[in-house]
Amino acid sequence: MTLGFGVASSVVVIILAAPARTTDPITRNILPVEVVILPDARDGARLVADAITALVADRPDAVLGLATGSTPEPVYQELVRRQQAGAVDLSATTGFLLDEYVGLRPGHPASYRAVIDRQVIAPLGMTADRVSGPDGGAADLQAACRDYERRIAAAGGVDLQLLGLGADGHIGFNEPSSSLGSRTRLKTLTERTRHDNARFFDGDAAAVPQHVLTQGVGTILEASHIVLLAWGEAKAEAVARLVEGPITAMVPASALQLHPHATVVVDTPAASALALRDYYEAVFAAKPGWQGI
Secondary structure: OEEEEEEEOOEEEEEEEOOOOOOOOOOOOOOOEEEEEEOOHHHHHHHHHHHHHHHHHHOOOOEEEEOOOOOOHHHHHHHHHHHHOOOOOOOOOEEEEOEEEOOOOOOOOOOHHHHHHHHHHHHHOOOHHHEEOOOOOOOOHHHHHHHHHHHHHHOOOOOEEEEOOOOOOOEOOEOOOOOOOOOOEEEEOOHHHHHHHHHHHOOOHHHOOOEEEEOOHHHHOOOOEEEEEEOOHHHHHHHHHHHHOOOEOOEHHHHHHHOOOEEEEEEOHHHOOOOOHHHHHHHHHOOOHHHOO
16 A cells, blocks of 8 residues: 655645555456445355355465454355365465464464464365464564565465454454554554453453564555455444444554455344445345356
């Protein structure tokens, strides 16, 4: 994303340009943020799995951005079902994690690498050394962040990035007030996020690390296709602010409005606060089936 500044008649004008990487404008005709509303998470998972299956069929060595947490689990489960049926092969793909806790011992079951090992790498037959995450145990965390950015660039960038959505509008661990141009870096978690993640630490919020390494908003925006998932009424306000609110660092996910190919897939409860819900449903219903998401 490029930021341009100009001053005219004492008014400061800020011009935000979308990332250079884009899809073919002839074959795509989508909203700046395409909103897909489906009855439940299982339907959403099938749709997103369709997109990943089509991508990998076209590019077996595609680069996938892997999110953790409970939100993307239905997608991974659907991909496992397809892999077992011989409908998809992810063995040649490359994967990059969004984030990692700082200070957890290697192999800790709540570390994001361990979660991806359990949910994605082993069940889907991915090659373990082709899946990378930020090194939260590094002696030099800043150097580890720079190295991670280099590895993503060396792989040619992310083709499809999966995202969840925090109730406060965060993506990755880019909490409210995060720079929309930020890169992979150290972040301090809010108490709300630590409380939300306590379920992965036997309900003990104090056991959730205070710090993480996370891809920045600017890093995320460089993916060719971003697919954000949200399930349940608890995410409804955050979804509405992401899609229909102003672009602001107080809602880091709102930066997706700048992206040329961002898809927000939600279930009916998560769509309940959208002012233009009927419009989004009509647009998706009229979309040609060959176009996908």
